[in-house]
Amino acid sequence: MRPRPTLAAVARLAGVSVSTASLAFSGAGPVSDATKARVAAAADELGYAGPDPRAQSLRRGRSGIIGVVIEERLSDAFRDPMNIALLDGIADVTGAAGSGLLLLTETGDDRAGISSAPMDAIILIGCSTSLEEAVAIVRQRGLPIVAVEARELEGVLPIGLDNRAASATGARHLRSLGHSDIGVVTLPLERSHVPRPLPADWERVATAHTSAERLRGVLDVYPEARGFAASASTIEAGREAGLALLAGDRATVPTAIVAQSDLLAIGVIRAADEVGMIVPGDLSVVGFDGIRGEVLGGIDLTTLVQPAVEKGRAAGRAALQLLDGGPAEPADFTSVFHPGGTTAPPRTR
Amino acid sequence: MRPRPTLAAVARLAGVSVSTASLAFSGAGPVSDATKARVAAAADELGYAGPDPRAQSLRRGRSGIIGVVIEERLSDAFRDPMNIALLDGIADVTGAAGSGLLLLTETGDDRAGISSAPMDAIILIGCSTSLEEAVAIVRQRGLPIVAVEARELEGVLPIGLDNRAASATGARHLRSLGHSDIGVVTLPLERSHVPRPLPADWERVATAHTSAERLRGVLDVYPEARGFAASASTIEAGREAGLALLAGDRATVPTAIVAQSDLLAIGVIRAADEVGMIVPGDLSVVGFDGIRGEVLGGIDLTTLVQPAVEKGRAAGRAALQLLDGGPAEPADFTSVFHPGGTTAPPRTR
DNA sequence: ATGAAAGCGCTAACAA
DNA sequence: TTGTTAGCGCTTTCAT
Numbered sequence: 001m002r003p004r005p006t007l008a009a010v011a012r013l014a015g016v017s018v019s020t021a022s023l024a025f026s027g028a029g030p031v032s033d034a035t036k037a038r039v040a041a042a043a044d045e046l047g048y049a050g051p052d053p054r055a056q057s058l059r060r061g062r063s064g065i066i067g068v069v070i071e072e073r074l075s076d077a078f079r080d081p082m083n084i085a086l087l088d089g090i091a092d093v094t095g096a097a098g099s100g101l102l103l104l105t106e107t108g109d110d111r112a113g114i115s116s117a118p119m120d121a122i123i124l125i126g127c128s129t130s131l132e133e134a135v136a137i138v139r140q141r142g143l144p145i146v147a148v149e150a151r152e153l154e155g156v157l158p159i160g161l162d163n164r165a166a167s168a169t170g171a172r173h174l175r176s177l178g179h180s181d182i183g184v185v186t187l188p189l190e191r192s193h194v195p196r197p198l199p200a201d202w203e204r205v206a207t208a209h210t211s212a213e214r215l216r217g218v219l220d221v222y223p224e225a226r227g228f229a230a231s232a233s234t235i236e237a238g239r240e241a242g243l244a245l246l247a248g249d250r251a252t253v254p255t256a257i258v259a260q261s262d263l264l265a266i267g268v269i270r271a272a273d274e275v276g277m278i279v280p281g282d283l284s285v286v287g288f289d290g291i292r293g294e295v296l297g298g299i300d301l302t303t304l305v306q307p308a309v310e311k312g313r314a315a316g317r318a319a320l321q322l323l324d325g326g327p328a329e330p331a332d333f334t335s336v337f338h339p340g341g342t343t344a345p346p347r348t349r
Numbered sequence: 350m351r352p353r354p355t356l357a358a359v360a361r362l363a364g365v366s367v368s369t370a371s372l373a374f375s376g377a378g379p380v381s382d383a384t385k386a387r388v389a390a391a392a393d394e395l396g397y398a399g400p401d402p403r404a405q406s407l408r409r410g411r412s413g414i415i416g417v418v419i420e421e422r423l424s425d426a427f428r429d430p431m432n433i434a435l436l437d438g439i440a441d442v443t444g445a446a447g448s449g450l451l452l453l454t455e456t457g458d459d460r461a462g463i464s465s466a467p468m469d470a471i472i473l474i475g476c477s478t479s480l481e482e483a484v485a486i487v488r489q490r491g492l493p494i495v496a497v498e499a500r501e502l503e504g505v506l507p508i509g510l511d512n513r514a515a516s517a518t519g520a521r522h523l524r525s526l527g528h529s530d531i532g533v534v535t536l537p538l539e540r541s542h543v544p545r546p547l548p549a550d551w552e553r554v555a556t557a558h559t560s561a562e563r564l565r566g567v568l569d570v571y572p573e574a575r576g577f578a579a580s581a582s583t584i585e586a587g588r589e590a591g592l593a594l595l596a597g598d599r600a601t602v603p604t605a606i607v608a609q610s611d612l613l614a615i616g617v618i619r620a621a622d623e624v625g626m627i628v629p630g631d632l633s634v635v636g637f638d639g640i641r642g643e644v645l646g647g648i649d650l651t652t653l654v655q656p657a658v659e660k661g662r663a664a665g666r667a668a669l670q671l672l673d674g675g676p677a678e679p680a681d682f683t684s685v686f687h688p689g690g691t692t693a694p695p696r697t698r
Numbered sequence: 699a700t701g702a703a704a705g706c707g708c709t710a711a712c713a714a
Numbered sequence: 715t716t717g718t719t720a721g722c723g724c725t726t727t728c729a730t
Contacts, residue, residue, distance in 0.1 A: 118413075
């Protein structure tokens with residue numbers, strides 16, 4: 001691997017000044033065609049691959065990179081279709097603008113990336129259980145910050161979702177069907193993703209904004225709902241939580257369960273199946289997200305459909321606007337209630 | 350957003366030279382504790398967030414970023430669990446080394462990223478249908494290149510998989526069961542991912558290395574096998590391909606199908622189901638990959654299990670070694686045949 | 699239309 | 715232990 005030729009070398013060979021060569025390269029600017037051609041020839045001969053992005057970054061004060069911070073390990077994060085949709089939406093916008101996406105995970109003490117990777121802006125997704133620290137670091141660096149579904153935070157542009165209202169809608173649907181005893185399976189509420197019954201002081205310990213909001217929405221309608229916090233947004237975690245809520249005498253068990261994600265809902269349905277309960281005959285189940293495809297196994301889930309890709313696009317757009325120095329539009333998305341086949345009136349007993 | 354303070358400013362405030370401040374910051378180097386403290390205090394007062402990564406990149410000639418090139422849109426790429434596993438393996442190694450992963454897609458004319466993003470090395474994954482161009486660009490830039498399951502290419506460090514041999518193993522399994530008429534559902538073979546029967550001149554038009562190798566493996570055992578090229582590695586594409594191969598009179602239809610991915614295999618099984626064929630009674634199905642989890646829907650697929658995460662780790666390690674200037678170890682992985690419940694002797698007819 | 703010069707913020711020699 | 719110096723490769727005034 002030869003040392004990479006520099007623009008200076010090209011200029012020298014072409015017999016022009018460095019600045020002229022630079023202009024000739026960028027295409028724009030007043031350069032005679034003859035000169036342009038000579039520069040091109042020289043570049044070709046030397047195998048010049050274009051301006052060094054590192055030098056460009058320094059000179060222009062821009063790296064062309066947008067960081068995306070994900071809380072978990074990639075394999076976990078990508079297990080949830082919502083994250084993928086979100087990322088896809090972001091990539092859609094930023095890719096079109098010529099910016100690359102730098103994937104940063106926040107696992108362990110791996111603050112390295114977030115505190116020192118070259119980036120022009122940062123988008124925080126799915127990292128609600130440890131927002132503060134990330135934000136503190138990034139803010140110190142003076143980078144524009146966009147956060148998807150995070151608690152309002154000084155200097156952070158929010159991309160929101162109507163988690164509380166939408167969840168309340170789902171709950172009211174159950175109420176209108178006649179359910180009076182329901183359970184909630186929440187997404188992880190705190191940093192320590194330990195599955196466990198919802199503690200009484202959850203409001204105090206909860207650091208995950210999305211989970212808390214969705215929970216509040218349900219409690220708005222069913223203040224007495226019992227809850228169980230799942231360990232992750234996976235089918236397996238949902239199943240576990242479902243088994244926990246459905247354990248015991250049939251008469252003492254909830255007649256409906258609101259799950260905070262569709263994957264959790266599928267897990268709950270599976271749990272119901274395992275304990276011999278029919279959905280929706282014996283148990284109604286409501287999800288959240290509106291995922292499509294294979295994982296559903298043909299189930300028409302009653303759920304709240306959120307515009308995940310659009311959310312991603314908005315986040316990407318906001319990041320681009322912020323780093324352009326312009327004011328960015330905070331966005332607020334609305335979920336749509338989808339009445340599916342997993343809810344029905346409770347069996348009279 | 351104030352202009353970001355520079356190291357020079359910190360040094361001035363602390364009353365030391367810039368180089369001393371630099372050393373004090375990096376922790377290493379001989380600096381008195383008193384000085385260190387003063388520098389720290391100054392940094393604190395100014396809100397200095399550490400060295401500017403852009404300047405560091407230029408000075409050190411390293412950006413700390415490793416590019417990962419994916420052929421398709423993210424949403425497509427992430428639909429295949431193998432890609433996620435691969436990425437996870439890569440992230441595992443590179444993350445530990447403090448390098449970030451820059452996600453680059455190769456969609457459309459978006460060569461921007463790959464030709465000008467700041468990176469120290471690049472890993473090509475799942476982009477076998479348009480390898481050459483990508484490699485040409487990157488090689489020009491003088492970046493170390495690692496390619497996963499790609500055709501041997503000058504200056505590209507290969508991370509291989511025994512695609513041909515493993516596929517042959519799967520085929521021989523079918524032969525030993527007594528099958529004589531089999532079909533193959535291949536992954537996309539060319540750039541234009543159009544689903545269609547395998548053309549006679551596939552060897553000439555195929556640009557996808559993995560698909561071609563797996564196909565050769567099957568043809569080594571069944572030279573007469575009929576093929577159908579799927580449009581992607583998805584269940585739906587597999588179903589489509591399956592329906593195509595299983596159309597027509599039961600007597601003229603293959604008794605076994607080798608699918609080049611597990612997702613395709615599941616699709617084929619679904620197709621079989623739709624045309625009223627029982628797996629494995631009426632039709633044996635072999636997959637490739639060894640995915641686990643929900644998508645399988647409880648099916649114990651006969652397949653070839655590849656070490657995807659390990660492959661990713663090897664790719665990450667290789668990239669790191671290359672950019673350290675050291676020689677890197679090409680790696681070659683082996684798939685393990687897993688005899689599952691989707692293959693059986695053909696029904697006598 | 700072209701050239702000269704001044705840094706972007708940092709680090710790594712080398713000197714003191 | 716600390717300071718001085720010289721760039722990394724490029725872009726952007728400003729002058730010609």
